Amino acid sequence: MTANILFSARPALWPIYEPLLRRGLDDAGLDYCLSTDIAPADVDYVVYAPNSGLMDFTPFTRLKAVLSLWAGVETIATNETLTAPLARMVDHGLTQGMTEWVVGHVLRYHLGMDRHITVQDGVWTPDAPPLATQRHVCVLGMGTLGEASARALAALGFHVTGWSRTPKTVPGVICQHGAKGLRTALSSTEIVILLLPDTTETENTLNADTLSLLPRGARIINPGRGPLIDDDALLQALNSGQVGHATLDVFRVEPLPPDHPYWAHPNVTVTPHIASETRPATAAQVICDNIRRGETGAPFVHLVDRALGY
Numbered sequence: 001m002t003a004n005i006l007f008s009a010r011p012a013l014w015p016i017y018e019p020l021l022r023r024g025l026d027d028a029g030l031d032y033c034l035s036t037d038i039a040p041a042d043v044d045y046v047v048y049a050p051n052s053g054l055m056d057f058t059p060f061t062r063l064k065a066v067l068s069l070w071a072g073v074e075t076i077a078t079n080e081t082l083t084a085p086l087a088r089m090v091d092h093g094l095t096q097g098m099t100e101w102v103v104g105h106v107l108r109y110h111l112g113m114d115r116h117i118t119v120q121d122g123v124w125t126p127d128a129p130p131l132a133t134q135r136h137v138c139v140l141g142m143g144t145l146g147e148a149s150a151r152a153l154a155a156l157g158f159h160v161t162g163w164s165r166t167p168k169t170v171p172g173v174i175c176q177h178g179a180k181g182l183r184t185a186l187s188s189t190e191i192v193i194l195l196l197p198d199t200t201e202t203e204n205t206l207n208a209d210t211l212s213l214l215p216r217g218a219r220i221i222n223p224g225r226g227p228l229i230d231d232d233a234l235l236q237a238l239n240s241g242q243v244g245h246a247t248l249d250v251f252r253v254e255p256l257p258p259d260h261p262y263w264a265h266p267n268v269t270v271t272p273h274i275a276s277e278t279r280p281a282t283a284a285q286v287i288c289d290n291i292r293r294g295e296t297g298a299p300f301v302h303l304v305d306r307a308l309g310y
Contacts, residue, residue, distance in 0.1 A: 003032045003295055004042050009049035009069060011036075016280050021047070024288030030295055045291055050075045057082040064294050067287050069278055071145070072225065074198040077309045088310070090302040091286050093279030095148045101223060101275040102149040102193055103156070105247050109191050109219045110135050110158075114245075132157035138189035140182075140205060141196035141224060142168045142175065143310070145276075149193060161185045165201065186213040191221065197310035198225035208233040217244035223275030226251040231262075238267050249275040 007014055007021070014036055025032050040059035046066045048054065050073070057063065063084040068076065073088045108114065111129050135158055139150040142164040154160045154172035161174045163185045168175045176185045182205075186192065192214070196202045206220065207230040220243055222229060231252070237243040247269040248262060254273055262268045290300050304310060 001031070003030060003044045003291060004038050005032055005034045005045045005047060005291065006038045006043045007034065007036050007047045008052040008054045009047070010052065013049070013069075013280075017047070017284060020280055020284035021288060024284050025291065028288055028292040030292060032291075045294065047287055048076075055079065055081070057084070060084070065290065065300055067290050069283055069287075071278070072198060073304050074225075074309060077304055077306055085300055086304045086306070087290055087300055087302045088304050089278055089283055089286060090144050091278055091283045093282035094276050095144055097276035097279070098145045098195075098223060099148045099152050101249075102195075102221065103152050105221050106137060106153060106158070106191055106193070107156075108247075109221075109245070133159060135159060135191070136161070136189045137191045137193070138163060138185045139173075139193045139195060140185075140228075141194065142170065143195065143197070146193075146195035147173075149195060161189060182210065183213055186210055188215065189218060190215060191219045194220070194222040194224040194228045196224050196228055198227050199309040203227045204230040204233075206230065206234065208236070211237045211242060214242065216242055218242075219244055220246040220248075222246070223249040226254070235261055235265070238265060243267075245269070247271065249273055 007017065018034065021034055025034065041061050043060050044062060044064045046063065047069065048066050049069045057079065058081045065085045065087060066082060067087050068089055071089050071094060073086065076082065076086065110132065137153055137158045138161045139146045140163050142150065142162045146162065147170055150160050150162045150170060150173045161176060162168065162170055163176045163182055165177060167177045176182065194205065196205060205228050211233055234243065234246060238246060245267045249271045250273055256262060256270060262270055293300055
């Protein structure tokens with residue numbers, strides 16, 4: 001039987017993804033129809049981007065799965081019209097990109113690079129940084145991206161704590177979980193990385209209370225989701241010196257408005273949601289593998305737990 005695959009994403013992505021998907025589907029030996037225009041009642045799979053405009057899945061009566069091109073699925077996970085399995089994007093290209101970005105900014109803080117790059121005052125100050133083994137780093141969120149980042153930092157010698165809502169075990173990483181574990185993890189960390197999903201439970205994970213637990217002058221790195229941080233609380237913590245600096249890649253409103261206080265704050269680095277992105281070549285491989293699984297009776301991978309929202 002032919003698998004009918006609807007590509008539902010921004011039109012500019014179609015000429016990029018079409019040849020990659022066809023190559024992967026051909027390599028899998030599948031009989032398929034891949035198009036941007038298939039009658040909903042005939043669609044078996046939707047290759048999906050949440051900004052495509054498709055929100056009503058009611059007409060898709062034979063749908064086997066929705067395969068998202070995005071890692072974040074908070075805008076679709078609660079869609080009551082979608083009853084078919086939903087798979088989020090877990091792409092090794094995206095994971096590699098995120099790991100590189102996180103490690104780069106941790107090293108930037110660890111080595112004090114900003115001071116040497118931005119301050120050239122003719123004063124010779126030979127104060128070498130501590131070794132990584134003396135630096136405490138905490139990764140909030142131990143999903144695919146968080147675990148990969150934590151492993152990479154641990155491999156460099158950093159003292160790494162990973163926190164998640166439920167228990168996890170990662171070699172080389174001290175794992176904490178639950179409300180008590182969060183407070184324990186934050187109380188000793190010098191650099192905090194946020195890689196949690198955006199859910200009602202994770203909103204404002206860093207707030208006035210949890211920020212107060214950090215050692216004074218701690219650094220914040222957020223390549224996860226904007227709502228993970230209470231912006232007003234972070235600004236207050238930055239102004240008081242409780243937080244020494246924050247590097248923020250994601251925000252509640254994007255693009256970040258030109259008049260937002262983060263732009264002008266001397267202890268904030270804004271990056272324009274570039275920590276990582278879906279790489280078409282590797283993402284297409286993930287999509288094709290899941291379609292192959294669906295057509296051969298194997299279980300789908302990277303399925304979203306709709307109750308948890310990720």
